[in-house]
Amino acid sequence: MLSVRDLTVSLGSETAPVDIVAGVSFGLGKGEILGLVGESGCGKSMTSLAVMGLLPQPGPRLRAGKVLLEGCDVTQLQPWQRVEAGHGRIAMIFQEPMTSLNPVRRIGDQIAEAVRVHEGVSAAAALSRARELLEMVRMPDPAMQLSAYPHQLSGGQRQRVMIAIALACRPQVLIADEPTTALDVTIQVQILGLLRELCSRLEMAILFITHDMGVIAQLADRVSVMYAGRIVETAGVESLFGRPRHHYTRGLMDCMPSRNSGARRLPTIAGQPPAPGTVGAGCVFASRCAAVRESCRLAAPPRTEIAQGHEVLCAFPLDGGVAP
Amino acid sequence: MWSYALKRAGTTAVTLLAASVIIFAFIHVVPGDPIYVLLGDTATPDQIDALRHQLGLDQPIIVQYVSWMGHVLEGDLGRSIFFQAPVLSVIADGAETSILLATMTMIWVAIIGVPIGMIAAVRHGTWLDQGLSGAAMLMASIPTFWVGLYLILIFAAWLGWFPSSGYPSVFEGGAVNLRYLVLPSLALAAPNAALILRLTRASMLDVSREDYVRTARAKGIRPWQVVRRHILRNALLAVVSAFGFTFAALLSEAVVTETVFALPGIGRLVVQSILRRDYPVIQGVILVIVVVYLLINLIVDLSYRLLDPRVELQ
Amino acid sequence: MSRDAAILWLKPFVARPIALAGLGILLATVFAAAFAPWLSPYDPYAIDPPIRLTPPGLAHWFGTDQFGRDTLSRTIHSARMALLIGSGVVVFALATGVPIGVLSALFPRLGHVLMRMVDVLMAFPTLLLALGLIVILAPSVANAILAIGLGYMTTTTRIVYGLTLRLRAETYVEAARSMGAGTTWLIGRHILPNLISPLLVQASFVFAFAQLGAASLDFLGLGAPPEIPSWGNMLAESRTFITRAPWLLFFPGMMIVATAFSLNLVGDALRDRLDPRFRQVFGEKG
Numbered sequence: 001m002l003s004v005r006d007l008t009v010s011l012g013s014e015t016a017p018v019d020i021v022a023g024v025s026f027g028l029g030k031g032e033i034l035g036l037v038g039e040s041g042c043g044k045s046m047t048s049l050a051v052m053g054l055l056p057q058p059g060p061r062l063r064a065g066k067v068l069l070e071g072c073d074v075t076q077l078q079p080w081q082r083v084e085a086g087h088g089r090i091a092m093i094f095q096e097p098m099t100s101l102n103p104v105r106r107i108g109d110q111i112a113e114a115v116r117v118h119e120g121v122s123a124a125a126a127l128s129r130a131r132e133l134l135e136m137v138r139m140p141d142p143a144m145q146l147s148a149y150p151h152q153l154s155g156g157q158r159q160r161v162m163i164a165i166a167l168a169c170r171p172q173v174l175i176a177d178e179p180t181t182a183l184d185v186t187i188q189v190q191i192l193g194l195l196r197e198l199c200s201r202l203e204m205a206i207l208f209i210t211h212d213m214g215v216i217a218q219l220a221d222r223v224s225v226m227y228a229g230r231i232v233e234t235a236g237v238e239s240l241f242g243r244p245r246h247h248y249t250r251g252l253m254d255c256m257p258s259r260n261s262g263a264r265r266l267p268t269i270a271g272q273p274p275a276p277g278t279v280g281a282g283c284v285f286a287s288r289c290a291a292v293r294e295s296c297r298l299a300a301p302p303r304t305e306i307a308q309g310h311e312v313l314c315a316f317p318l319d320g321g322v323a324p
Numbered sequence: 325m326w327s328y329a330l331k332r333a334g335t336t337a338v339t340l341l342a343a344s345v346i347i348f349a350f351i352h353v354v355p356g357d358p359i360y361v362l363l364g365d366t367a368t369p370d371q372i373d374a375l376r377h378q379l380g381l382d383q384p385i386i387v388q389y390v391s392w393m394g395h396v397l398e399g400d401l402g403r404s405i406f407f408q409a410p411v412l413s414v415i416a417d418g419a420e421t422s423i424l425l426a427t428m429t430m431i432w433v434a435i436i437g438v439p440i441g442m443i444a445a446v447r448h449g450t451w452l453d454q455g456l457s458g459a460a461m462l463m464a465s466i467p468t469f470w471v472g473l474y475l476i477l478i479f480a481a482w483l484g485w486f487p488s489s490g491y492p493s494v495f496e497g498g499a500v501n502l503r504y505l506v507l508p509s510l511a512l513a514a515p516n517a518a519l520i521l522r523l524t525r526a527s528m529l530d531v532s533r534e535d536y537v538r539t540a541r542a543k544g545i546r547p548w549q550v551v552r553r554h555i556l557r558n559a560l561l562a563v564v565s566a567f568g569f570t571f572a573a574l575l576s577e578a579v580v581t582e583t584v585f586a587l588p589g590i591g592r593l594v595v596q597s598i599l600r601r602d603y604p605v606i607q608g609v610i611l612v613i614v615v616v617y618l619l620i621n622l623i624v625d626l627s628y629r630l631l632d633p634r635v636e637l638q
Numbered sequence: 639m640s641r642d643a644a645i646l647w648l649k650p651f652v653a654r655p656i657a658l659a660g661l662g663i664l665l666a667t668v669f670a671a672a673f674a675p676w677l678s679p680y681d682p683y684a685i686d687p688p689i690r691l692t693p694p695g696l697a698h699w700f701g702t703d704q705f706g707r708d709t710l711s712r713t714i715h716s717a718r719m720a721l722l723i724g725s726g727v728v729v730f731a732l733a734t735g736v737p738i739g740v741l742s743a744l745f746p747r748l749g750h751v752l753m754r755m756v757d758v759l760m761a762f763p764t765l766l767l768a769l770g771l772i773v774i775l776a777p778s779v780a781n782a783i784l785a786i787g788l789g790y791m792t793t794t795t796r797i798v799y800g801l802t803l804r805l806r807a808e809t810y811v812e813a814a815r816s817m818g819a820g821t822t823w824l825i826g827r828h829i830l831p832n833l834i835s836p837l838l839v840q841a842s843f844v845f846a847f848a849q850l851g852a853a854s855l856d857f858l859g860l861g862a863p864p865e866i867p868s869w870g871n872m873l874a875e876s877r878t879f880i881t882r883a884p885w886l887l888f889f890p891g892m893m894i895v896a897t898a899f900s901l902n903l904v905g906d907a908l909r910d911r912l913d914p915r916f917r918q919v920f921g922e923k924g
Contacts, residue, residue: 338754339754339757339761342754342758343761343762350773354773458656461899461902462895465898466894466898467850467853467854467857467873467895469854469857470853470887470894470895473873473876473877473880473891474891477887481881573763577763579858580765580854580857583857583858584877594769595769595858595860598772606770610766610770613763613766614761617761617763
């Protein structure tokens with residue numbers, strides 16, 4: 001459905017680029033939820049914006065790599081160019097539902113606008129479709145809400161509106177960039193449930209971006225762990241949580257609070273991720289890795305499929321005991 | 325909204341009251357006794373006392389202020405020493421020129437400043453943007469009277485396309501007399517168009533960085549439609565309110581321009597009254613301009629809020 | 639100033655050649671003002687009626703005026719008046735605006751009253767305020783500084799007030815206060831040092847607008863006495879001879895534009911290197 005190959009996003013000049021996303025590849029099948037997880041600043045949002053064709057300008061640019069939607073090359077295309085080319089069925093929702101809606105336009109207008117771009121129907125038809133979409137995202141009293149302004153809605157309701165806007169293009173792929181981070185926990189659960197439901201009902205693939213391992217464990221089918229602009233490990237959700245192979249992934253899991261961790265102080269991964277542009281020839285995680293060896297600092301590790309559907313970017317992967 | 329409007333009107337009234345004290349005090353701190361100014365050096369002590377009593381100048385200062393204020397509220401701003409006429413009618417004579425000049429200037433400002441500011445914002449970061457922004461800053465650094473003198477030199481003296489000075493009323497000579505205001509309004513428009521240009525550009529850039537603009541782009545709307553439907557409307561809210569302030573400020577900024585072009589407006593009236601020591605006229609003009617300035621501010625502020633749906637709840 | 643600090647300040651100019659040019663023009667103006675008697679080919683006051691209104695030529699590069707005075711010499715000497723008025727207005731605006739703004743922000747009850755008074759002064763358009771003051775004080779150089787300065791005192795106060803409020807809300811300032819830091823210490827250690835860069839920006843803009851304001855007053859005959867060389871005075875005199883001697887109009891005007899433009903460029907470059915939270919305190923009018 002969606003295939004991303006060697007995506008590289010860079011800042012700086014053509015001659016001395018600084019890669020903030022370096023050779024990211026992943027695939028997304030029909031109805032599948034892929035979690036993209038990593039610390040803030042690891043390049044996960046840049047990856048999603050690059051796939052979507054929404055990199056801020058002036059700013060980082062997509063320097064290399066391919067984005068294929070159902071086998072068609074949509075690399076470098078902005079959303080409107082994709083719509084023109086007939087590959088419009090990819091949508092995105094964002095972290096901040098507060099600021100992601102235009103404050104001076106009615107909810108109905110904002111959804112109908114998206115409907116008209118993709119379906120070329122009349123204004124009235126678009127508005128009634130907007131109502132259906134609000135029903136689909138379980139918005140209470142959808143007919144009323146069409147004429148509401150964003151400030152009259154709660155945070156969770158606004159995120160539902162954002163999802164309705166995304167659904168207007170009948171997406172095959174939905175990119176969700178930390179859609180629940182700004183919401184209360186109870187609302188978060190509802191929105192995650194809604195996404196899960198829409199995913200199976202509409203057979204829509206979701207690329208779910210978050211820093212929250214807990215959310216990933218609940219929602220994703222497969223997980224890619226990102227560190228310093230690279231995907232360091234990809235696996236099915238059980239395999240990854242059951243048997244992490246990369247030292248970074250393992251570190252992340254040790255940092256997760258669990259019900260029986262009690263008052264024990266949570267461990268942290270020592271050090272800071274390398275600043276973009278300071279990565280040398282060796283492994284990006286070498287400076288923080290507990291099991292680092294001399295060779296790790298000299299040569300980049302290979303990407304190996306260590307088990308069926310389980311890829312890891314490490315020369316000396318863990319053999320994988322069960323995580324505590 | 326109503327409670328806000330009331331509160332805002334209340335602040336304006338308080339500010340106006342405080343400003344009126346300053347304006348009232350003005351006539352008492354200018355050099356020379358107003359009586360001598362009114363009567364000249366040759367008055368006898370009896371005449372002076374009589375006038376002092378007649379004008380209430382022997383009363384305590386508070387009483388004087390209250391009675392002055394009472395007259396002002398009735399529309400009596402005193403008498404001009406030079407014209408021997410009510411100050412209000414002297415000001416009214418200049419109002420036509422000043423208002424027409426300000427209006428014409430605002431038209432230039434709107435048709436020069438807003439579109440060019442939009443172009444600069446849409447082409448943000450390119451050489452075109454840098455060139456236009458630099459040109460705007462240059463325009464804001466040129467004295468209006470210098471522009472005015474050059475406009476006179478080129479378009480009046482050399483080419484003879486427009487008259488160089490004066491303004492006969494449109495009510496007597498018809499709309500064709502507006503040509504007298506073309507050069508002065510252009511001179512006055514230059515720095516103000518530059519400010520509006522920079523403001524338009526800055527507020528469009530601000531808005532285009534908003535998350536909701538990214539949402540609009542994510543929907544697949546074409547770039548110029550994104551500008552038109554999502555950036556422009558929100559950005560112009562700020563620009564339109566700046567229009568109100570600029571118009572109000574123009575009434576007094578025109579002082580120098582009206583002098584250069586010998587226009588019979590309020591601005592030149594101020595300068596001439598200063599040279600003639602016609603203090604009641606200066607006081608009256610300051611009062612009128614401050615009142616207009618504050619009222620326009622109030623109206624702009626309230627209508628700005630009316631246009632913003634977020635205010636409904638408050 | 640340490641070398642690193644110097645580099646930090648020069649950075650915005652190196653990145654923008656046009657801002658560097660602005661800085662160059664300003665330094666040239668200061669140079670012209672400082673060495674005016676040596677740079678001027680003639681005495682700026684020397685009257686020579688036979689050569690009145692001579693167009694620019696080898697003997698008089700910028701021509702002569704209606705009294706036969708050398709325009710180049712008068713233009714150079716005028717730089718002194720420009721710098722005097724500009725720095726006078728800046729000093730007045732900062733000397734009044736900074737204390738009022740800082741104290742208003744630190745003591746909200748006092749601030750409420752003081753800022754309301756600033757609001758009242760702001761109801762008077764700048765030029766009108768200046769004219770009113772000139773009427774009371776009579777035209778002179780010192781009074782021109784005062785009259786123009788009063789208008790920029792209000793904007794400076796507003797900006798300082800806004801900045802100090804932001805600084806006061808900073809965590810480290812809150813922390814210092816909660817540990818019992820005295821007001822004087824707070825102002826000296828935390829507030830004033832952080833105000834230096836934004837105030838430098840404000841100073842360049844005020845300096846620029848003071849040039850234009852002073853030129854307007856001179857032009858109206860309400861600024862510096864007419865015999866004193868100043869660009870505004872020169873323009874006022876040139877008015878009568880606008881068609882016969884256009885060079886009288888050109889050179890002083892160009893100097894006003896050059897200094898005001900340079901100051902705006904410098905202010906703009908400095909503003910861009912300000913902390914983004916402080917940048918928004920500056921409106922478009924500076």
